[in-house]
Amino acid sequence: MTSVVTAGGISVTIRGAVVDESETVLDRLVSDGVPGSLTSRNAKLWGPDAAPLAARRLGWLDLPETSRSLRDRLAGPAGAAAGLDRIVLAAAGGAALAAEAICRKAGAELTVLDTTDPHEVSGALSGDLSRTLVVVADDGVEADSVRRVFGRAFSEAGLGGAEAAHRFLVVADEGSDLAHAAEEAGHHLVLAEPDVGDRFGALGARSLVPAALAGVDVDALLDEATGFAATLRQPYENPALALGAALGSSALGVRDKLVIADHGSGLAGLAGWAEQLVAGAMGKDGRGLLPVVVESADAPGFELADDLRRVILGRRPDEPGAGREAGVSVAGPLGAQFLLWEYAVAVASRVTGVNPFDAPDVRASRESTEALLRSEEGAAPTVVRRPPELVEDAVEVHAPEDALRGARTLGEALETILADVPGGGYLAVLAYLDRSGDAAAAALRPLLAARGGKVRRHPAPVTFGWGPRYLHTAGQYHKGGPPNGAFLQITGAVTGDVPVPGRPYSLGELQLAQAFGDLRVLRALGRPAVRLHLRDRAAGLAQLAAALA
Template sequence: MVERCGNTVSAHESSAVRLGAALAGFARAGRDKVTFLLSEKIRALGPWLEQLLAESLGKDGKGVVPVLDEPPGNPAVYGPDRLFVALTLEGDRSHDAALDALAGAGHPVIRLELKDPLDVAGEFFRWELATATAGAILGVNPFDEPDVARAKENTARLLAQWTRTRRLPQWPAVAEEDGIVLMAKAGPKPASVAEGVTTHLAQAEPADYVAIQAYLEPSAEIRRPLQAVRALLRDRLRTATTLGFGPRYLHSTGQLHKGGPPSGLFIQITGADKEELAIPGSGYDFSTLKTAQALGDLEALREGGRRVIRLHLLGKPAQTLQQLLHLLRAATRKL
């Protein structure tokens, strides 16, 4: 890969430069939702690609939105803001039918084939150079993360407040329904959680995306209903959807959320922790730290003019997420 993309070949011959030029060109043309499909054996490469693109390019109101692990859908549910990128192993035909259907429906599809799982090492080189190329074309510096600091500063301030008062500020609860508390700081008070969420989602424009930020255990039983929520919102709104578990996403897609295109509709989901584990020498526990990080990011998003609501789950998260799914199925019929 170094020989095929290094400084011994021209930009025209470099697969990395061509890939970066394609990412930037499609983004400029409105196709900035880079939707990945990966072979199962190299699926773990996805989160690295997500972080690389989001953190490097999402700034100055520009960038691309990496869409990872979104449930597959009919080509008709995807809008004209999509670019599909498939990284598959030689001999893996599991995505061929879907990719052919997407291409047949007019969606651009980039296919990269690896001969062996160990070839992901070469992909690190290709994608890093491609990202730097895309940054140069888009006019952003891919080597900094200026907007991540805002959430960190907010978190530090909130933790200092906790140390002094043993309390953290909370967003106002404006509605409660089926074990779900809606918290928001904008607009008139809704009559129910369903009405509040519907009002939030009704803001979606064709080129927007819905970002679910879940401060919950990233287990299979939690991920399943959240994936179902993604598929529902994607199909009803025809918008791309992303899912990040907090606080991890703060250092993967957090820069994009606050510094990238203002096209995100954010839904932060929180719940009570099963246990509290003290952090030695800090004066607070991990649960308090996580809560401060969630609140700090909420404030940073609001300060940046982003559209965001918070849903707090009162019951067992997996069961309450099923309630949320039922609520959304009914509420989004009106959209």
């Protein structure tokens, strides 16, 4: 059985058993009047406890129209920054991922720094500073550190106080500490929407400002969203409601993993943005739907299993080839897809009974990191002094006592890790490395997925995330979702550290504190977690790949 819902430039195709499972949920959503209530910004849709926060987080529904004023709001700062055509975005979470996806679709240059890796930040610092404008779109430790590091770099490049200050544009809520700090420092300031959170703000100022400065026609993106927005109130022929029902029914049942593969959509980065939205909004209270982004429909881990729901991005319903058997296919332009997924996830969260707008479990890792940075000896000694359970050439294996069960080689240790994933669970690879210089780390996901198929009768899904990026994306699910995850964290030696001006730590120490802080939280929750430390990053990654090949 196949159901195809097409409207507003979006096509959602649902196949097989998913149709029957989601139709009951869809009928209930329609009978409850959810389409009209959501588009009318009814904050009570997720229960009384969620209503106060939801009332301050539903502005994303209006962004296709309200963001039209962005051109005027940006005119002054953009004019003052004329000639600065190398845009660096210091942000985290949904804003960073949406801006990255928008610029990749448009072919615009944007350097996204949602990291504390000193190698990656040094690479950005080595670019042409005479052309560089830094957009700061949140007040987290990553963005704050990047702002401080670039401030020093501008000063060392000979820029005076006012000139250096004008190399920063801050996007912040009116009256926030970040806005006040920007005004005091003399930075350009663009006010963000007061009722839009980061997770659902793909069409808001935090994402569109850096994209617009990078040369993207954001009005065209908003046109795509506007063309789709009219369908959201409809009880039928509503692709977003159909997708929300499919996601919600999956999360209620045994298929609590959402495997996402791109099949020629031309929307590079959309899957990563959707991952943060689905995991962050739905992964809490022991419930959720885990997104598993794979490289293609042919990649290890995409094959059908009882606990997997598979989504193809970009496929037409009548198109032959790999992935045709996926349970859900989604096609349409990027602006409309942002709105599609936000609406669908809000609906699915109502189905599962969670508040999509909070992040109750993200705070634990942040507080653990802060405690390490306040410790008397600092973060780095706390981590390094613990001896590894196994050392093989460039790779150290750090694990709780007896976790490796006598493994004598790196290959045996990796097989033990795969074998110990809880039944019905997943393995998450968390790489605190350089996304550019250590890009080979991402290739470990399909290698682990393929090896898992040989180690286990029913191989576990394998996800991959860059640290600390994942803390603001799937990190909420890892701590707040179903307790069936296992974790393989990867850290690497730092050969050129970067001090953080005004802070008693370097980027390398901060990065290691974030890694170890999250590891402590995961282990405190009883999650199996092993850390691999690469004494030499390139050699260690090659060694891991060889051990898994």
